[in-house]
Amino acid sequence: MKLDGMHHITMITGDARKNVDFYADVLGLRLVKQTVNFDAPDAYHLYFGDEQGSPGSILTWFEFAGARPGRAGAGEIHTIQLGVGSEASLDFWADRLAANGHAGERTDRGLAFADYDGLRFELVVADDGNPALRAEHPEVPAEHAIVGVEGARAFIARGLDADRALLTGTLGFTEVGEGEYRLDGDTRHFHWAYDGADRRGVPGAGNVHHIAWHAHDDDHVAWQQRVAEAGMHVTPVIDRDYFKSVYFRQPQGILFELATTSPGFAVDEDPEHLGEALRLPDQHEHLRPQLERLLTPLTNPRTARRAEA
Numbered sequence: 001m002k003l004d005g006m007h008h009i010t011m012i013t014g015d016a017r018k019n020v021d022f023y024a025d026v027l028g029l030r031l032v033k034q035t036v037n038f039d040a041p042d043a044y045h046l047y048f049g050d051e052q053g054s055p056g057s058i059l060t061w062f063e064f065a066g067a068r069p070g071r072a073g074a075g076e077i078h079t080i081q082l083g084v085g086s087e088a089s090l091d092f093w094a095d096r097l098a099a100n101g102h103a104g105e106r107t108d109r110g111l112a113f114a115d116y117d118g119l120r121f122e123l124v125v126a127d128d129g130n131p132a133l134r135a136e137h138p139e140v141p142a143e144h145a146i147v148g149v150e151g152a153r154a155f156i157a158r159g160l161d162a163d164r165a166l167l168t169g170t171l172g173f174t175e176v177g178e179g180e181y182r183l184d185g186d187t188r189h190f191h192w193a194y195d196g197a198d199r200r201g202v203p204g205a206g207n208v209h210h211i212a213w214h215a216h217d218d219d220h221v222a223w224q225q226r227v228a229e230a231g232m233h234v235t236p237v238i239d240r241d242y243f244k245s246v247y248f249r250q251p252q253g254i255l256f257e258l259a260t261t262s263p264g265f266a267v268d269e270d271p272e273h274l275g276e277a278l279r280l281p282d283q284h285e286h287l288r289p290q291l292e293r294l295l296t297p298l299t300n301p302r303t304a305r306r307a308e309a
Contacts, residue, residue, distance in 0.1 A: 001222060002172055004185030005130075006149055007214035007243070007259040008047070008058035009080060011119060014067035014205035016044045016296050018116045023048045023059065024275075025301045026100045028137030028145060031275035032265050034298060037062050038240065041284045042294055047242075050133035050148070053265035053274060055214045056188045057133035057148045062209060065296070069118050070204025074197040075157030075253030077208035079112075080119075081191065083126025083150040085143055092144040093123050117206030126150055130188050138305065151191030152211060154254055160194060162251040167192070170230040171213070185214065194252075212245065212257035220244060223258050241281055242267060276300045 013019045024031040032053035037043040043064055049057035059080070072078035084090060090111045094104045097113050104113040110124035123146075126132070132147035156162070160179050167173040173181040179194035201207065215223045220237065224246045227234045232248040243259040250256050268279050278295070280288055 001219045001226075002185050002216075003183060003223075003258070004214040004216065005056050005183055005188030005190040006152075007055040007212040007257070008049075008060055009077070009149065009152065009211045010060045010062065010209045011117075012067060012070065012203075012205055012207050012209055013061045013063050013117055014065065014069075015116070016046060016061075016063040016065070016298055019046055019061050019063065020298055020301070022115055025137075026096070026102070028135055028140035029057075029059070030135040031300050031302070032058075033242065033269075033275050033279065034277065034300075035241075035279045035281070036284060036291065036295075038238075038281055038283075041280075041287055041291060044295060044298075046298075047265065047275070050135050052271070053242075054133050054148075055259070055261060056130070056190075057135075059149065063296075064205070067205040069202075070207035071118075071199075071202040072120075072155060072207060073199045073201025074155050076201045077152050077154045077211060077254065078120055078195070079122055079153040080149065080208075081110075081122045081124050081151040081153070083130060083132075083147045084110075084123050085132070085145075085147060086125060089144040090123055090125070092141070096140075115206070119206040119208075124150055128189075148188075149190070151193065152208075153193045153195055154252065155197030156194045157197070157253045158251060166230055166232070166250055170226060183213070188214070210247070210255035210257050212259040215258045215260055217244075217260045217262050220246070220258065220260050227258070241279075276303050 023029050029048040033047035035045050037045045047060045097104050104111045112122045126147050134145040173183045176182050181192040183190045234248040235246050238245050242265050245257050245259045247257050
């Protein structure tokens with residue numbers, strides 16, 4: 001039984017329109033779902049990824065309109081690493097980000113930048129085996145497109161020993177260096193690493209809410225039991241319409257989720273038209289008239305390009 005790398009990472013934003021403009025246009029990802037937060041239906045939940053909305057490509061945001069900028073602190077993810085195809089791709093993205101008002105900074109591994117909320121990213125060359133998960137965008141050549149989420153870095157809260165046993169003994173990570181881990185699945189891997197922190201986080205826009213690991217459908221309940229046996233307080237299985245989930249807060253304070261493959265994002269939309277209309281969980285469908293008045297109207301960039309063609 002293996003976790004197959006990362007499923008998705010979820011963040012907070014204060015502006016849904018800027019969210020769509022930046023991720024579905026500047027970064028060239030596909031907006032694969034417009035829906036709402038199950039627990040706060042007056043807040044958008046927006047999903048971006050590759051053409052199919054594949055696990056391993058998915059970045060999602062809860063919009064709490066007008067939220068002030070936050071800051072990552074101890075026990076929080078502070079940087080997300082996105083894969084690209086080559087060094088030439090790093091040059092392409094340095095130019096594209098700068099042209100859109102987002103300065104990049106070269107690092108030992110790639111190109112660091114922040115989004116409009118201050119969320120930190122690093123583009124890295126994905127050259128160690130993850131299958132490419134690309135979206136299509138007319139201004140982003142396929143050879144330079146983002147090819148999936150490669151890794152994430154978090155600030156420690158309790159010392160490096162706090163969750164080592166959970167990561168390596170329960171979840172199947174391999175420690176590859178001090179505070180550095182790799183999760184190898186059947187099809188994808190993920191790099192997970194810690195850095196020291198001497199500050200508390202400030203909740204707000206630009207913060208990471210949780211990270212979800214990809215559990216195969218048939219193993220999901222077994223993973224829930226395994227995590228509980230490791231001493232974690234794990235939730236019941238929760239149906240999130242596009243996958244099933246369990247959640248637990250691990251010893252560093254980071255919220256972990258285990259999410260299934262199925263049924264996927266095409267369960268309620270034509271695959272050719274993902275993310276083009278507001279989809280609501282069944283439990284909130286009766287609120288549609290109210291939510292459509294309350295939520296900021298969004299346009300999927302693909303819809304706009306199709307209308308202009």
